[in-house]
Amino acid sequence: MGEISILSKNKGQGPHSPRAVETELITGALEILKSIPNLEIKQVHAESGQATYKPDFGFLVRYGQKKFKVAGEVKASGEPSLLRRSAAWLKNLLTKTKHDYAVIIAPFISREGAAICRDLGVGFVDLSGNCLLSVEGLYIERTGHPNKFKKPxxxxxxxxxxxxxxxxxxxxxxxxxxxxxxxxxxxxxxxxxxxxxxxxxxxxxxxxxxxxxxxxxxxxxxxxxxxxxxxRRAPKWARYVAKVGSVEELVTKLKMAAIHHGVRYALSGPSGASLISPYLTPTMVHFYVDVLKQEFLDEPRVDRVPSEGNLLIRVVEQENEFIGSREVKGIYVVSDLQLYLDLWAMGGRGQEAAEELRRERLQF
The missing domain is CATH 1.10.10.10 (Winged helix-like DNA-binding domain superfamily/Winged helix DNA-binding domain)
Known part of the structure; x- marks a missing residue:
């Protein structure tokens, strides 16, 4: 499949550069498709056009008498939240370009990720052997292959x-x-x-x-x-409920209680991020402390609950979460790195907020 070589001719790109890794993923995925009986892969090429509607690469699929022009997008990770955004973008791209179909390529795509692609009408191929092609009379699905890329x-x-x-x-x-x-x-x-x-x-x-x-x-x-x-390790937070009018009022009460009783603290999650930039409208407070004193809990009148609640408290054991914390608008907030991790651990909208924080603050 010599056509693939045109995707990796950028000068100055080492064997582990992002472009080289992308080419390796494309090559591996297309070899998997090539192994499917009666399926031919032709004309693999880097796509041209406006950056707004430009996939990573394109290729032609021939199946019997049918031909399909396919757009491909490469992802270093097959995490469901990333797949959802990529699949939605590719689905929109199909309305703007002359492609018949689109696929996502990643090292591994879970059953959850496969369902996301299927629901959005986008195919996928992973290097663990899972794939989905569903377009105009062609339906090929292979799932259940285990992840070959688990972290050592x-x-x-x-x-x-x-x-x-x-x-x-x-x-x-x-x-x-x-x-x-x-x-x-x-x-x-x-x-x-x-x-x-x-x-x-x-x-x-x-x-x-x-x-x-x-x-x-x-x-x-x-x-x-x-x-x-x-x-994966999903840090455990103790849940409480406080009868207050707003998140801002609760944060102020917690801050004052921490000062009165010698408790080191730092705000995290959406309530912490909201002091830096309004990624999410917070409905609860994530509050790190170095020690949990009963008198600290008594002052803002919070009660422990088994689920739900509007206050999550976690005791920091090795000070790691406090590293890089700073005062923002009179409240101590964890570092941008810790904010990113805690937002990501929330899943869903939290992960979207984490990526916004990453783009605006971390910038890598």
Missing amino acids: REIQSLFSPKSSRVIRCLLSDPRRIWTLKGLAIETGVSIGLIHRIATALENNLFAKKELRAFRLEDPARLLEAWREEYY
């Missing part, structure tokens, strides 16, 4: 409580070049653990060593790996 234990260990202190520091200044000693001093983590983290980062193409120093090579992918692990 080495990557998961990068986001343990102690190691994530280092990741947090690196992502707070992603362009900085670090020495191992300098990073150990900055984070308070042993030089031995710093060395193991640096090696794991390099092994997984997140960072690159330069003499006695190293720097992040792909902060965006590192952030995405962290958010997936953070979402």
Whole structure:
């Protein structure tokens, strides 16, 4: 399938550049389609046209006497929230261009992700062997293949409580070049653990060593790996209900109670993000504390509930969530990184808000 080579002729792109990874995904996905009996893949090419309506690539599908012009979009992750946006964009693209059909390509697409694509009328191919093509008399669906791209234990260990202190520091200044000693001093983590983290980062193409120093090579992918692990571990919040008129009133009462009783605190979630930019209209408060005192709870008169509620409290055990917190409009708010993680862990609208925060504040 020599046509694929035209997608990877950009000069100066290394083997692990985003363009090279994209080409690898396209090649693998088209090989899977090529293995389907009676299905031919032709004319694979980079798409031209206005950026607003320009997919990553295009190709021609021949099935018997039928021919279909297909637009393809490549995603490094098959997370449902990302698939929903991409599928909706591709569905709209089909009304603006001469393509007959559109597919999403990703390393792995779950049953939930497959249902999203199916509902929106978009196909998919993943490198684990799952696929869906459904257009004008052609219907091919293969599902149930397990994820071949589960994160190895080495990557998961990068986001343990102690190691994530280092990741947090690196992502707070992603362009900085670090020495191992300098990073150990900055984070308070042993030089031995710093060395193991640096090696794991390099092994997984997140960072690159330069003499006695190293720097992040792909902060965006590192952030995405962290958010997936953070979402999987789903931090537990204790739920409370407070009889107040508004979220703002509750935040003020909690702040005053924390000051009166010597409780360190920081706001997170939509209520924290709303002080920076109105991504979501908060209906509840996410409140980190260093210790949970009964007198602190008594002052704003909050009661523990098994579900629902308008106040979520979490006790910080290793101070990680407090790192980078700052005062915004008189209220302490967690760092942009922590806000991103907590918003993402909410799922749904929270993930949309997290991506807005990422574009406007993190910018990687």
